Amino acid sequence: MVAQIVAVTIFIVMFALIISEKIERHVASLGCGLLMLILVFGVCMHSGSAVLNTLNVGSIFTPGFWYSAGETSESPAGINWETIFFITGMMVMVEGMGRAGFFRWLCLCIARLVKYKAVRIFITFMMMSFVLAMFIDSITVILFLAAVTVELARLLQFNPVPVILAEVFCANLGGSATMCGDPPNIIIGTSLGYTFSDFVTNTGLIALICLVFVIIYFYICFRRELGSGQTDVQVSSLNPGDAIENKKDFTISCMIFAVTVVLLVTHAQTGLTVSTIGTVIGIVTLITAGRDAVVLLKKVDYKTLVFFIGLFVVVGGLEQTGILEVIAGFIADISEGNAMLMIAIVLWISAVASAFVDNIPFAATMIPIIKSLAASQGVALPVLAWTLAIGTDIGGSATPIGASANVVGISVAAKNGHMIGWGRYCRYMAPATILVVLISMVCIYLRYF
Amino acid sequence: MERQLIISVGREFGSGGHVIAENLARRFELPLYDYNLLEHIAEERDITHEELKRYDEKPKSRLFSRTVRGHSNSIQEHVAQMQFDYLRQMERDGRSFVIVGRCAETILKGNPGLVTIFILGDMECKVKRVMEKYGLSEREAQQMCKKEDWERKYYHNYFCPGQWGDSRNYDLSVNSSRLGLEKTADMLERFIRTRMQF
Numbered sequence: 001m002v003a004q005i006v007a008v009t010i011f012i013v014m015f016a017l018i019i020s021e022k023i024e025r026h027v028a029s030l031g032c033g034l035l036m037l038i039l040v041f042g043v044c045m046h047s048g049s050a051v052l053n054t055l056n057v058g059s060i061f062t063p064g065f066w067y068s069a070g071e072t073s074e075s076p077a078g079i080n081w082e083t084i085f086f087i088t089g090m091m092v093m094v095e096g097m098g099r100a101g102f103f104r105w106l107c108l109c110i111a112r113l114v115k116y117k118a119v120r121i122f123i124t125f126m127m128m129s130f131v132l133a134m135f136i137d138s139i140t141v142i143l144f145l146a147a148v149t150v151e152l153a154r155l156l157q158f159n160p161v162p163v164i165l166a167e168v169f170c171a172n173l174g175g176s177a178t179m180c181g182d183p184p185n186i187i188i189g190t191s192l193g194y195t196f197s198d199f200v201t202n203t204g205l206i207a208l209i210c211l212v213f214v215i216i217y218f219y220i221c222f223r224r225e226l227g228s229g230q231t232d233v234q235v236s237s238l239n240p241g242d243a244i245e246n247k248k249d250f251t252i253s254c255m256i257f258a259v260t261v262v263l264l265v266t267h268a269q270t271g272l273t274v275s276t277i278g279t280v281i282g283i284v285t286l287i288t289a290g291r292d293a294v295v296l297l298k299k300v301d302y303k304t305l306v307f308f309i310g311l312f313v314v315v316g317g318l319e320q321t322g323i324l325e326v327i328a329g330f331i332a333d334i335s336e337g338n339a340m341l342m343i344a345i346v347l348w349i350s351a352v353a354s355a356f357v358d359n360i361p362f363a364a365t366m367i368p369i370i371k372s373l374a375a376s377q378g379v380a381l382p383v384l385a386w387t388l389a390i391g392t393d394i395g396g397s398a399t400p401i402g403a404s405a406n407v408v409g410i411s412v413a414a415k416n417g418h419m420i421g422w423g424r425y426c427r428y429m430a431p432a433t434i435l436v437v438l439i440s441m442v443c444i445y446l447r448y449f
Numbered sequence: 450m451e452r453q454l455i456i457s458v459g460r461e462f463g464s465g466g467h468v469i470a471e472n473l474a475r476r477f478e479l480p481l482y483d484y485n486l487l488e489h490i491a492e493e494r495d496i497t498h499e500e501l502k503r504y505d506e507k508p509k510s511r512l513f514s515r516t517v518r519g520h521s522n523s524i525q526e527h528v529a530q531m532q533f534d535y536l537r538q539m540e541r542d543g544r545s546f547v548i549v550g551r552c553a554e555t556i557l558k559g560n561p562g563l564v565t566i567f568i569l570g571d572m573e574c575k576v577k578r579v580m581e582k583y584g585l586s587e588r589e590a591q592q593m594c595k596k597e598d599w600e601r602k603y604y605h606n607y608f609c610p611g612q613w614g615d616s617r618n619y620d621l622s623v624n625s626s627r628l629g630l631e632k633t634a635d636m637l638e639r640f641i642r643t644r645m646q647f
Contacts, residue, residue: 021516401513407520407522417494419501
C-alpha cells in the first residue's frame with residue numbers, strides 16, 4: 001500500500017513538473033524515475049529484481065530484441081529499449097534528410113505540380129502532411145511544411161494560418177496510421193508485439209477514412225480565406241532544385257528513406273525488429289554522412305530519449321506496485337463488462353487527456369491498463385490497442401498544447417507574424433477532433449463488433 | 450561619430466515612468482519606444498500590429514502553453530521575442546533611443562551607452578494618478594495598479610534572470626512621488642549627462 005501511494009505521488013509530481021515547465025521534461029522524468037527506483041523498489045519493496053526488471057537492460061542482449069523469427073512478442077515491463085533504439089535511428093535519418101533539403105524540395109515540387117493555386121496547395125499539403133507523418137515524426141514534418149507554407153503564402157498572397165492548422169491536424173492523423181508515426185504507437189506496438197502492417201490495416205484504415213472527412217471539413221471551414229490567393233506572381237524564387245543542398249547527399253538520403261519504408265512495411269515478414277531497423281538506418285546514415293556524422297549525432301534530440309527512459313521507469317513503478325490494475329478494475333466496474341462501453345471509455349478518456357497533457361506518458365501508462373482489461377474482461381487486446389492509439393494520437397489535435405506538432409506549427413506561424421491563439425485554434429481544431437474521434441468510434445464498432 | 454545613448458526606463462504602473470521617459474526623450478532629442486515598438490515591427494514584417502498589441506508586455510500562461518524543442522505556442526513569448534530582437538538590432542545599428550519597459554535593461558545589458566532606470570512610486574500617488582487618467586474609483590484604480598504590476602513583474606521575471614524592480618538590476622531606482630515627475634526628470638537628466646562623460 002505504501003509503495004503504491006509513493007509510486008502514484010511520484011507519477012503525479014512528474015506530470016505536474018512536465019506541465020509546469022519549471023524544469024525540462026527530461027530532467028523531470030529522469031529525476032522521478034530515479035526516485036521510483038530508490039524509494040519504491042528500494043525502500044518500500046526491497047526488491048532488487050524489480051529494479052532489474054524495470055531497467056530491462058538484459059533485453060538488448062537477447063536475440064528476440066534484434067530478430068523475431070517472423071513472430072512478434074510482447075515486451076516485458078520497464079524501459080522499452082526497442083522504442084529508444086528505433087527513435088534514435090529515425091532521428092539520425094531525419095536529420096540527414098533535412099540537411100540534404102529533401103523536405104523543402106518535396107514541398108516545392110508539389111506546389112509547382114499544382115501550379116501554385118492556393119486551394120490545391122491547401123489540399124495537397126494536407127495529404128502530404130498525412131503521408132509524411134506516417135513515417136517521420138510529426139515535429140519534423142510540420143517544421144518544414146509550415147515554413148514552406150508561410151513562404152508560399154507570402155508570395156501567393158494567401159493566409160497561411162488555415163493551411164498550417166490543416167497540416168497540423170493531418171500530421172497528427174497520419175501519425176496514428178502507422179506504428180512509427182507517433183511515439184504512442186511505437187510504444188504500443190513494441191510493448192504489445194504488433195507489426196507495422198497490423199497498424200496500417202487497423203488504425204491506418206480508420207485514419208484514411210477520417211482523412212477524407214477532414215479534407216472536406218477544412219475545405220468548408222477555410223475556402224473563403226483561401227480564395228484570395230494570387231497565382232500570377234513571380235515564383236521563380238521557388239525552384240525545387242534550389243532546395244537541394246548537395247545532390248549526392250540528397251540521393252543517398254532519399255534511398256535511405258525508401259529502404260526504411262520498405263524495411264518497416266515488411267518487418268513482419270523479414271523478422272527484423274524495429275530496434276534493428278532503427279539501428280541499421282542510423283548507422284548507414286552516419287556512415288554515408290562521412291565527416292558530417294558528428295554534426296548529425298549532435299543534432300539528435302537526446303532530451304527526448306532521456307525523457308522516454310525516465311518515463312518508462314516511472315510507469316514501470318506504477319505497474320510493479322499494481323496500481324494500474326486497480327485503475328483497470330475501476331474502468332471494468334464502470335463499464336460492467338460491456339466491451340463497447342469499455343472501448344468508448346478508453347477512446348474518449350485517451351482523446352480528452354491527450355488534448356491537455358503529453359500523450360506519450362499517457363499512452364505508456366495506459367498500456368498495462370488495457371492489458372489488464374483484456375485479461376480480466378475478455379475484450380480483444382488488439383481492439384483496445386487500436387482504440388488507445390487513435391484516442392491518444394488524434395485527441396492531441398484539439399488544443400494548441402495537445403501535441404508537439406501543434407506547438408511547432410503555431411510557433412513557426414508566430415515567428416512569421418501570424419498569431420494563432422487558443423480561441424482561433426480551438427474554433428476549428430476542436431470540432432475536427434470530435435468529428436474524427438466519432439468517426440473512429442463508429443469504424444471500431446462496425447469492424448470489431 | 451556621436452556616442453550611442455540608450456535610456457531604459459522600467460516602471461511601476463501609475464508611477465509616471467512613461468511620462469518621465471517621454472520627458473527624457475525630449476530633453477535628449479531621442480526617439481521613444483514603448484508599445485509603438487510593435488508598430489515598427491509590424492510595418493517591417495508586413496503584418497497587422499493590432500493582432501500583436503493585445504499580447505504586448507503580457508505574461509506567458511504556464512498552464513496554457515507548452516514548449517517543444519525550443520518552439521513555444523505562447524503568443525506572449527513570441528511577441529516579446531520579436532521586441533527583444535528589434536531592440537538588439539537597433540542596438541547593433543548604433544542607434545540611440547529611450548525604451549520603456551520590455552526587459553530592455555537585461556536585453557541590452559553590456560552596452561556601454563546603456564543607462565537603466567526604474568521608476569517606482571507611493572501607492573497613494575500611483576492610485577491618484579490612475580484615477581485621474583482613467584476616470585476610475587479609488588478601489589478600481591488600486592486593483593488596476595496591482596493587476597498591471599503583477600503582469601509586468603511576471604512578464605519580466607520570466608525572461609530575465611534578475612527580479613523586476615530590484616534596485617541591483619538598474620543604475621538608478623527612483624521614487625517619483627518624492628520630487629514629482631518634472632523634478633525627477635531633472636535629476637535623471639543630470640545623472641545621465643554625468644554618466645555620458647565617462
